[in-house]
Amino acid sequence: MSAVGRGDRIRRVLDHLRNETTDEFSAPVPLGPGVYTDPDVARRERDLVFGRVPSIVAHAGELAEPNAFRTLRMPRNQVIVVRQQDGGVKAFVNLCRHRGALLEEREEGRCRLFSCGYHRWSYNTDGSLRTITRDSTFGDIDRSEYGLIELPVEERHGLVWMVDDAAAKIDVAAWLGPEMDGILAGYRLEDLVVFRAEGFDEPANWKLMQDAFVDNYHIQYAHPNTAGKHVHTNVQVVEDFGRHARMLSPRKKIDRWLEEDPGERDLGRFVIDGHFLLPNSTLLRQPDDHFELLTFRPHPSDPGRCRMEMRLLVPSVEASGMDPEKWRLTWEKNWEILLAVLHQEDFPLLRAAQRGLASADAAGMVLGRNEVVNQIFHRELGKLLAG
Ligand code: FES
Ligand SMILES: [Fe+2]
Incomplete structure (x- = not known):
């Protein structure tokens, strides 16, 4: 499927609202509880998904200066991602090659060399063993044999992507495919700034979490007094690009155009453009062109745990032309609302779901035709796991 213009997608979503319909998958598909609880499934995901395909680890602005680094726990490796002197980015296994100490314990920072706390060997930020x-x-x-182990990493569309396997190769454009690569290029995410980023270690499987953030079916039920007031439930226009998907959801303010013909008017401010980026990210483009980026990473061993990261990407003060204090207050308020919905509504529900799924007699479940993006997510994971 090639990407469809927003005007056409908005016309389609208005038709859905008028007819009480939504885009649909071919048929309901059964879903076993083991998908979220089975350690063997989790092990295969680490190797066959995260060890094979690119996933997002940062916005480029989080590694803006030379020698800026971030550490993170990927499903297979502890990782350091670091901006190079020449402007490139490299990623390494966060492990001293002497006797295996965790080389860098800070979550982020800037340094000219990584220095091990155990016997004080040090490494240049290009990974070479220095002292x-x-x-x-x-x-x-032979010092050249004992540099840091490099992991495949690439910067594209203002995001840093990596494959969590030292032996793998990375090609983000090929992974995204022409449709999603073109869509992301159009957003110029590299020009935005990360207003806030936060990580949450949650006692839920990463897919249970990812599922909730492509799902427009739960809005009015799980979020009756927040998102449910502003966004329609169970109405999505979905483009299935084969791996990734784009899903347009209407805000309730669009309703006045159900009766009145919008003609050529741009109704972009009445919709949210969601993007599911296989394997583990949702990118939401909100009406005034700010973005929320959500990523979900499996725990290295426990299928019942994951880490979610949320980033709020916004136009800079300069680009927005806003008064700096007003800019800060605006986005601060936006961030607080996002956090409140997560902590009070989504997280409690998903933690409890994980407890339920751990039941010895948990039985088969089912995804409906209306849950199109969840269907795409599980279909594509199935393909990756089949090798
Ligand atoms: S383990 Fe790092 S210097 Fe010994
Ligand atoms: Fe939700």
Whole structure:
């Protein structure tokens, strides 16, 4: 499917609202509870999904300066991502090659070299081994053999992507495919700034979480007094690009155009353009062109745990032309609302779901035709797991 213009998608969503319909998948599909609880499924996902395909680890602005670094726990590796002197980005296994200490314990920072706390070996930010302490007694080794282990990483569309396997290759454009690559290019995410970013370690499977953030069927039921007041429930226009998907959801303010013909008027401010980026991200384009980026990463061993990261990407003060204090207050308020919905509404529900799924006699479940993006997510994961 090639990408459809927003005007056409908005006309389609207005028709859905008039007819009480939504885009639909071919048929309901059964879903076993093991998808969310089975350690063997989780192990295969780590290797066959995260060890094979690119996923988002940061916005480029979080590694703006040379030597700026972030550490993170990927499903297979502890990782350091670091901006190079030449402007590129590299990623390494966060592990000292002497005797295996965790090299960098800080979550983020800037440094000219990584220095190990155990016996104080140090590494340049390009990964090369710089210093062996007491080297007159340590003995001769080939230092080029003991640099940091490099992981495949690439910056594209203002985002940093990696494959969590040192032996893998990365090609983000090929992974995105022409439709999604073109869509993301059009947003110029590299020009936005990360107003806030936060990570949450949650006792729920990463897919249970990812499922909730492509789902427009639960809005009025789980969020009756927040999102449910502003966004329609169970109405989505979905473009299935084969791996990734774009899903347009109407806000309730669009309703006046149900009767009145909008003609050529741009109704962009009445819709949310969601994007599901296989394997583990949702990117929401909100009406005034700010974005929420949500990523869900499996725990390295426990299928019942994951880490969610949320980033609020906004136009800079300069680009927005706003008074700096007003700019800060506007986005601060926006962020607080996002956090409140997560902590008070989504997280409690999903934690409880994970407890329920752990029941010995949890039985088969089912995804409906109306849950199109969830269907695409599970269909595509199935393909990756089939190798
Ligand atoms: S383990 Fe890092 S210097 Fe010894
Ligand atoms: Fe939700």
